[in-house]
Amino acid sequence: MLLGFGVGLPLLIFAVLSIGIWANGGLFPGDVAILQALHNNQTVSLDALAEGLTPFGIETGVVPAAAAIAIFLLLRRQWKMLRFWLCAGLGGSVLGFSIKLLWHRTRPHLWDSSYPYPKDFSFPSGHAMASMTLIAMIVVLLWKTRWRLPALVFGGLFVFGIGWTRLYLGVHYPSDVLAGWMLAIAWVIGLKALPNALKFNRVGTKSRLPSE
Numbered sequence: 001m002l003l004g005f006g007v008g009l010p011l012l013i014f015a016v017l018s019i020g021i022w023a024n025g026g027l028f029p030g031d032v033a034i035l036q037a038l039h040n041n042q043t044v045s046l047d048a049l050a051e052g053l054t055p056f057g058i059e060t061g062v063v064p065a066a067a068a069i070a071i072f073l074l075l076r077r078q079w080k081m082l083r084f085w086l087c088a089g090l091g092g093s094v095l096g097f098s099i100k101l102l103w104h105r106t107r108p109h110l111w112d113s114s115y116p117y118p119k120d121f122s123f124p125s126g127h128a129m130a131s132m133t134l135i136a137m138i139v140v141l142l143w144k145t146r147w148r149l150p151a152l153v154f155g156g157l158f159v160f161g162i163g164w165t166r167l168y169l170g171v172h173y174p175s176d177v178l179a180g181w182m183l184a185i186a187w188v189i190g191l192k193a194l195p196n197a198l199k200f201n202r203v204g205t206k207s208r209l210p211s212e
Contacts, residue, residue: 006189010182014124017179018103021123026105028175035110038168046168051115054165056158057127062134069141085137088188092133095187096126096180108173115169125172128180131162136188 020028055061066089073082105123120126135155142151159181166172 006193007186010186010189014179014182014186017175017182018123021105021175028173031173031175032108032110034174035108035167035170039111039170042168050165050168053161054127054169057131057162057165062130066134066137069138081141084140084192088137088191089133091191092129092184092187096124096129096183099124099183100126105176107171110170113170115171117171122172123176124179124183125163125166125176126180127166128159128163128172128177129184130180131159132181132184133188135159136185140188140192 017028066085070082070085070089073085100121100123103121103123105121107117107122109117135151135158138155139148139151142148163177163181166177167174
């Protein structure tokens with residue numbers, strides 16, 4: 001069930017987004033309308049909030065936090081969790097970057113903006129994927145503790161906040177952000193659940209073998 005809902009469903013949504021973008025010449029239905037609606041409600045205060053918050057999606061938030069937790073796990077000699085942490089974090093970055101290069105989706109340019117447009121490709125959103133990867137890893141780390149619910153709540157707010165900044169600033173389509181979220185969820189949960197599932201299947205197969 002975990003692989004089905006935690007990996008299969010996000011990958012299905014990612015596939016629907018990918019096919020929809022390809023079938024519509026690079027635009028997923030509703031992308032432009034959502035961006036225009038956000039732009040029509042633009043204010044100076046929201047501009048400052050979005051520009052101040054968006055770096056936390058990678059440079060000043062996700063990367064330092066991920067590095068600090070990795071060092072903590074290293075000092076505590078939590079080798080198994082440290083391996084998962086490094087594989088999920090570094091592997092997720094490589095995965096997202098690779099898909100950007102493969103997909104070659106250009107970023108939206110719907111209005112003039114003082115915010116500098118990134119020069120890399122748009123699909124999926126690197127900020128959305130990085131923030132979701134971090135929060136998903138933290139939730140896995142805290143799943144058996146009383147901090148699981150706070151991690152889900154505050155982590156969810158952080159992820160949605162970063163996603164909003166990318167849309168508000170006009171540097172990503174909504175489908176970019178949603179794709180980044182789905183890919184990150186599937187990657188982290190798959191990395192955590194698949195080895196356990198394979199181990200369970202091996203044990204089950206052995207138990208069904210006829211005795212000598």
